[in-house]
Amino acid sequence: MAQFSSSYLDELISRTDLVEIIARHVDLKASGSNMMGLCPFHNEKSASFSVSVDKQIYYCFGCGKGGNAYRFLMEHDGYAFPEAVEFLAHKAGMAIPASRAVNPGEEARKKRGLALLAQVAGVFARTLQADEGAKATLYLEQRQLPLSIIQRYQLGFSPAGYGFMQRCFGDDKDMLQQLEGIGVLVRNERGYADRFRGRVMFPIRDKRGEVVGFGGRVMGDGEPKYLNSPETDFYHKSNLLYGYSEHRDAIRKRKMLVVVEGYMDVLAMAAFDLPYAVAPLGTAITEPQLRLILRLEAAPIFCFDGDKAGRQAAWRAIERMLGVLKAEHNPRFLYLPDGEDPDTLLKKEGQAAFEQRLEQDALPALDAWLKGLQLISGEGASGRAMMAKKAEKMLSGMGDDYLRQAWQSEVEKASGVALTHQKGNVLVAKPRAVKVQKRARGLAVSPLKHDRFMAGLLQKHARFSKLNEDAFEFFVDSDPAYPIYTRAFSLVGIEESTILDIAAQLMREFPDNHDIARWVNLPTVEDDEFDILLIDMQVSYLDDLLRSRSLGLAVKIRLQAELTTLKAQQKLYQQNQKP
Ligand SMILES: [Zn+2]
Structure with missing residues (x-):
């Protein structure tokens, strides 16, 4: 797969309105600087799905789904990544990078094909409603399919006999080739022939809802009962x-x-x-x-x-x-x-x-x-042995190691036979023992404050400039935020950084991390709150440092003084906060 450059992806995101993409499925209402609605990923009665208008990132506080427009199209609408990019590029009027659009003519040809498929579906549907379709309508009535369903799913009818497509679309050579290309005409030694004749037609749509092919069913008896489009550039049945x-x-x-x-x-x-x-x-x-x-x-x-x-x-x-x-x-x-x-x-x-x-x-x-294993393996000791043997072979193809172990232990119970297969044994592949920390982190800063601190940084990444070099060590490497935080730091540090949005860049680099989207969508961290958080982080860091490292006396005295000043500031803030 050709890669899209990150500058292209950023540009496309900046030209995309995530709210518009999501509003196709979710009723969004303004709430502070975000938009909120009922989550399309899980069932809920009160809104916990948030879209950050500033950052163009969504997050659900109920189920934890979050991401940008690409992610939404992939997770919600089922697009593959390149399809999501193409969809948004099309919407934004941006050209697909040359390396992807193999051939500009190809793209135009595809567009024409899809338009023609939609036209053909329309022709079939109109034919069903016309006199020609009376028999098919009767058939669907007998099958008790209501008219509303027939219309909603755009069912149609292809008349018996040959020449229907030519009657509808003419027999210009180019047109006939196109009709063959979308799978509704078949070419044989005598010329072109209709593929679907005397059948009730079911348009088959792709993920975007475009008609890409057809299924045709005979009415009553006849073979084959169902005839589908052949594989074409548009229709891939698998x-x-x-x-x-x-x-x-x-x-x-x-x-x-x-x-x-x-x-x-x-x-x-x-x-x-x-x-x-x-x-x-x-x-x-x-x-x-x-x-x-x-x-x-x-x-x-x-x-x-x-x-x-x-x-x-x-x-x-x-x-x-x-x-x-x-x-x-x-x-x-x-x-x-x-x-x-x-x-x-x-x-x-x-x-x-x-x-x-x-x-x-x-x-x-x-x-x-x-149950299936038991059925095909038979009874008695040899049946149980067969069961274990078959199970072992099947389990070796299982992708998820944890699930494989769980299923393995069940089949061992059922068959009474211990399996030997050891593919990527989970018990062996235990997570590495956590490294001994250089510093024991005190609980001076609560996880909640860590969270707000990260939210504050990602919501407004100009705040990174307020951090001094101590800030490198605000998080220890067992903190869940550690990898994100350090990466964000290095992104900000890139001279003349072209990265417009740190959060968007992080989401691309950590596609499975949901905290980034959550931080961005948390209630806004205002400047005052962020200043306090920064002092809290700093105090906690100095506290730890003084307690856990052997330092020279001069350094110790300097840090102690620094800490005292910070603690005084902290106190002042706390007093001001109290009503
Ligand atoms: Zn949700």
């Missing part, structure tokens, strides 16, 4: 999920995601006010799809048919999942009664009973795994 862009917001709000097998299941659930289902596109679920799912919701439910094929599909899903599963995830598996799918069940038993099923009958992934 990276897309049906319902993803349509349901992303509802999934986040309700903290509920259900993976089903077919498009009709997704829509049936939406029709029953359960707009949180997604489906793979006619193939077994892939690793990239699993990543998308788990990034959107840590505890998704995978629905499978209760028959043999369904159990096999579930087993494949578990196998694929092991590499991406982390201890923070809690996927569950629901086996539906034999021959049923969410669509048929909802019609039979209604919404409440179906929701209850999801709630009560879904098995944790570990249980589903153990």
Whole structure:
């Protein structure tokens, strides 16, 4: 992946309005110098999601999610980093750096393709509403799909016979090539032919909500039951999920995601006010799809048919999942009664009973795994040995060491066989013993004050200039803030620093640290408060120094005097603070 320069990324952030990006999903209200709203990452009744307008950084005081516009687009909207950059660049009217835009013609061609896909979706949708679509409309009525759903998901119809695309778009050679490029025309020895004929059409959208392909279903019997777009520049079936862009917001709000097998299941659930289902596109679920799912919701439910094929599909899903599963995830598996799918069940038993099923009958992934292992391994001593053997092989592909150990101990219990596999054993890889501190830090400065101090610095980094060189040692290396603080120090120290915003730069360098966003979004540290904090930090530092190091007498006397002055100032401030 070509890299974006940090100056480009900074420039783009400075031209981006984070509030606007977030306001698409969150109702934000001004609160002090920040904007507050209900967090889109967790369920809450009172607002703890803050956006710093100055710093263009958000933070949730409830769940700890925080970051800049890139982070929001990645974590909330599911973009990959380059996609987030491209999205914002497009919005800000900035060109993509030449190294990324491989070929400017390429970009224009992609844009044309997406526009054409949207047009084709529109044509299919209008055809469904027209006389030509009467049979398809009747079919959808029989499937009890309400008109509101048909419209919202832009279902359409492709008439039987050939030549429909040409009738709609003309047969200019360039146009025919474009239609082939987006996968709706097929080229054979006799010329171009419609790919979709006599089918109900389901537009498939990417993460941005753009139509990138179609699924077409026959009405009644006929093969194949579903025909999807071929792989094109726009449509990559292993990276897309049906319902993803349509349901992303509802999934986040309700903290509920259900993976089903077919498009009709997704829509049936939406029709029953359960707009949180997604489906793979006619193939077994892939690793990239699993990543998308788990990034959107840590505890998704995978629905499978209760028959043999369904159990096999579930087993494949578990196998694929092991590499991406982390201890923070809690996927569950629901086996539906034999021959049923969410669509048929909802019609039979209604919404409440179906929701209850999801709630009560879904098995944790570990249980589903153990059950599956038992099923394929057989009974008796040799069955238990087989189980251990299979389990060991599968566990070796597991990405999260902690989770692997937990699952390993469960399978050892279930099989009665001790596994030997030792990949990156967690017990061995214990965190290093904490280094003995040069100085024992007294508790003179509370963690709360540390926090406010960091907030004060990052909210207004001109304050770094108030720090003297003692400040290098305000934090010891076991303090959580230590790496951030020292890095901030060195960033400020860069001569003629081009870094406009230290907080933004730090967030880029410490992408997993959430404190930076939190500090920026804490209630403003005013200058008065910061001055006191600085004295407190200084006093604490000198106190420690005098207590814990053997110093020459002259130095000791000088430091002692300094400390006395500071303590007097500290006292004065404290008195002034008291009402
Ligand atoms: Zn939150």
